[in-house]
Amino acid sequence: MADPLKSRGRGDLLWFFMLLGTLCETAAQIRYSVREELDKGSFVGNISKDLGLEPRELAQRGVRIVSRGRTQLFSLNPRSGSLVTADRIDREELCAQSAPCLVSFNVLIENKMKIYGVEVEIIDINDNFPRFRDEELKVKVNENAAAGTRLVLPFARDADVGVNSLQSYQLSSNLHFSLDVKSGPDGQKYPELVLEQPLDREKEATHNLLLTALDGGDPVHSSTTLIHVTVLDANDNAPRFSRSEYRVSVPENIPVGTQLLTLTATDADEGINGKVTYSFRNEEDKIAETFQLDSYLGEISTVHSLDYEETGFYLMEVVAQDGGALLASAKVLVTVQDVNDNAPEVILTSLTSSVSEDCLPGTIIALFSVHDGDSGKNGEVSCSIPGNLPFKLEKSVDNYYHLVTTRSLDREETSEYNITVTVIDGGTPPLSTENHISLKVADINDNPPAFSHDSYSISIPENNxxxxxxxxxxxxDQDSGDFAQVTYSLAEYTFQEAPVSSYVSINSDTGVLYALQSFDYEQIRELKLLVTARDSGSPPLSTNVSVSLFVTDQNDNIPEILYPTLPTDGSTGVELAPRSAEPGYLVTKVVAVDRDSGQNAWLSYRLLKASEPGLFTVGLHTGEVRTARALLDRDVVKQSLVVVVQDHGQPPLSASVTLTVAVADSIPDVLADLGSINTSSDPQDSDLTLYLVVAVATVSCVFLAFVIVLLALRLRRWYMSRLLQSSRDRLASRPNSHFVGMDGVQAFLQAYSHEVSLTTDSRKSHLIFPQPNYADRLINEESCEKSEPLLIADKMDANKEDPGDVQVSFLF
Known part of the structure; x- marks a missing residue:
């Protein structure tokens, strides 16, 4: 049996080596180098190969660059797996004169939450020329200056480094001056003008020299400055500083305007030659913006606040010059001391906003980094969270921390955590920063949606x-998050041979039902729906509820008049009322129906307009048109009635029909009265004779036409007999009255006809008007005026009937 202590020792050793391998892999440093000023997208290095990934895995694993407080200089090409430049890189802008120029950032593999350090060296190219501050310089020298006198010249600056930086100076050839170049402790080359031969102002008062600065690049870049040397009268003492170099150290939080130090230079000469003035020489723009030098007192003070994190020291050169143009120079070094003026900074790199309540202990919630811009103890930070939370912090590489769970979570107990991450530095007094992380606990789907009622009954008016x-x-839904998101749908089934979805739709998000068509109460009175509410869980849970939709009636149908019907030829039907009719005589009946229901279908009839008021009445509920009094001889033969049919809806709807009633006891009276309607009499007596002549001629023509028609009818009697026989057969098959019903409403239809006998003698003809027989309707008056009456021979027998006595029927 194996020794348990040995087995445990081997297991611990195995875990130790696995942890060591993980740390080595995490802390790996990747190095590249790239020249400056390359185009955007230039290749830097194969990052996918160095990370041990395929190019296509970069996007799948969430590989991205993370850097703090700096513009991204590089980017990842997911297709090739290469690290490329994000834009043109200017080494001088990034690192100034520092060499080497290194850019550091981190690469995050998000799905593993691993950090890799990357360091890229920006290689300098010769893209900058040496530059003098001034294109021209005026230098003054005494004529009694001894050979070997040195005049300090302005030096040139080159933003490049190494061999590409400033390497040498050249002076144009002349008889009196030579050039000497010295190197300072900072590596800067300082040119000096050396007097080789004595000067004589009376012979030559000015000397123009050309100073050239050259770098060591390929090709060589250069720049020039013109030096005007003015020879002065004797001034044999130059100013002298008390020290060749001044040093001062100040904290970065000193107020603006603080005096830092005072420079002192003396001149043994008297008068103007002994008066000394101070000035900066070759000062950079940053020095001119930060410091101020009193030209008479030599006091240096600040005009701008100092920032240790921006610049840790300032090196400047001060020149003291007397009135005779002799000068001396001294170095001034201002060192900035760091103070604890930067609070720690927390940068969230990756954060999970929600976590399931059944997550395992050790689940990573967030990845963040902490940083302090100060140095030394002021930049040392510590990170903590409250101890009563089910979370802890685990330190990773390069000031990165993981926030992980320590136990299972319970959403019903706590649905959301507000985690405060506190970072404090080691300064005096210490500065701290708090960062709040909100974490929601996601629920599992264990509750189906529930409706407030078991069923719903709703109504909608028709014609919606x-x-x-x-x-x-x-x-x-009692669940939270996506599990509480409810969507609605309608169960599909067929109603009246059409899917229910063609009648009603539902908004899947809000549950609002919409009518897809205008409902008609006469077609659809009730519609059953089944609504399903389904949550967004996996698997989803659902609940059904029934909805009954009732359509209510509206007064949307105009009463429809069944009788009298409008003729298709555009004429108006004519009803016949004999002059012998008694009061209450039934002339005709108006029949109408309404497709609505209830009181919307209750109809009433009334007489709207009559050519002879008080002659006819209309039944309020029956629609029967009867005579209100006995007919008189003075009553005109043509009576026009307008009958209105109206329902009881709100608002009521109505329809109207115009009736024409012919009042006469004989057909000649009808014809005479109808003809007199359209004939207007001239009141002038002078035209009466003309009208009589025209009337006699017209009657003669009509009589002649009438005789011609009779002869034609005799020739075609066999045709007319057949036609009359077929008409009698059709009429015999129809009853004298009809009842037409619709929705329980009965309509009485009645027609009228009259038989007329026409007898002729040698000089005159007359019409015999018997009692009416209700058989058919008369044609309207306009038809009578447009054409001759249709004569139908009831019996024509040449052997038994006198040619002068013919019996015909007139149909009106």
Missing amino acids: LRGVSIFSVTAY
Whole structure:
């Protein structure tokens, strides 16, 4: 049996080596180098190969670059797996004169939450020329200056480094001056003008020299400055500083305007030659913006606040010059001391906003980094969270921390955590920063949606607008998050041979029901729906509820008049009332129906207009047109009635019909009265004779035409006999009265006809008007005026009947 202590020792050793391998892999440092000023997208290095990944895995694993407080200089090409430049890189802008120029950042593999350090060296190219501050310089020298006198010249600056930086100076050839170049402790080359031969102002008062600065690049870049040397009268003492170099150290939080130090230079000469003035020489723009030098007192003070994190020291050169143009120079070094003026900074790199309540202990919630811009103890930070939370912090590489769970979570106990991450530095007094992380605990789907009612009954008036909202159903889910998101749908089934979805739709998000068509109460009175509420869980849970939709009636149908019907030829039907009719005589009956129901279908009849008021009445509920009094001889033969049929809806709807009633006891009276309607009499007596002549001629023509028609009818009697026989057969098959019903309403249809006998003698003809027989309707008056009456021979027998006595029927 194996020794348990040995087995345990081997297991611990195995875990130790696995942990060591993980740390080595995490802390690996990747190095590249790239030249400056390359185009955007230039290749830097194969990052996918160095990370041990395929190019296509970069996007799948969430590989991205993370850096703090700096513009991204590099980016990842997911297709090639290469690290490329994000834009043109200017080494001088990034690192100034520092060499080497290194850019550091981190690469995060998000799905593993691993950090890799990357360091890229920016290689300098010769893209900058040496530059003098001034294109021209005026130098003054005494004429009694001894050979070997040195005049300090302005030096050139080159933003490049190494061999590409400033390497040498050249002076144009002349008889009196030579050039000497010295190197300072900072590596800067300082040119000096050396007097080789004595000067004589009376012979030559000015000397123009050309100073050239050259770098060591390929090709060589250079720049020049013109030096004007003015020879002065004797001034044999130059100013002298008390020290060749001044040093001062100040904290970065000193107020603006603080005096840092005072420079002192003396001149043994007297008068103007002994008066000394101070000035900066070759000062950079940053020095001119930060410091101020009193030209008479030599006091240096600040005009701008100092920042240790921006610049840790300032090196400047101060020149003291007397009135005779002799000068001396001294170095001034201002060192900035760091103070604890930067609070720690927390940068969230990756954060999980929600976690399931059944997550395992050790689940990573967030990855963040901490940083302090100060140095030394002021930049040392510590990170903590409250101890009563089920979370802890685990330190990773390069000031990165993991926030992980320590136990299972319970959403019903706590649905959301507000975690405060506190970072404090080691300064005096210490500065701290708090960062709040909100974490929601996600629920599992264990509750189906529930409606507030077991079923719903709703009503909608007919003739609704398409797309109108009908009703809204709402279901609630006790779960949270996506599990509480309820969607609604209608169960599919067929109603009246059409899917129910063609009648009603439902908004899947709000549960609002919409009518897809205008409902008609006469076609659809009730519609059954089944609404399903389904949550967004996996698998989803659902609940059904029934909805009954009732359509209510509206007064949307105009009464329809069945009798009298309008003729298709555009004429108006004519009803016949004999002059012998008694009061209450039934002339005709108006029959109408309404497709609505209830009181919307109750109809009433009334006489709207009559050519002879008080002659006829209309039954309020029956629609029967009867005579109100006995007919008189003075009553005109043509009576026009307008009958209105109206329902009892709100608002009521109505329809009207115009009736024409012919009042006469004989057909000649009808014809005479109808003809007199359209004939207007001239009141002038002078035209009466003309009208009589025209009337006699017209009657003669009519009589002649009438005789011609009779002869034609005798020739075609066999045809007319057949036609009359077929007409009698059709009429015999129809009853004298008809009842037409619709929705329980009966309509009485009645027609009228009259037989007329026409007898002729040698000079005159007359019509015999018997009692009426209700058989058919008369044609209207206009038809009588447009054409001759249709004469139908009841019996024509040449052997038994006198040619002068013919019996015909007139149909009106």
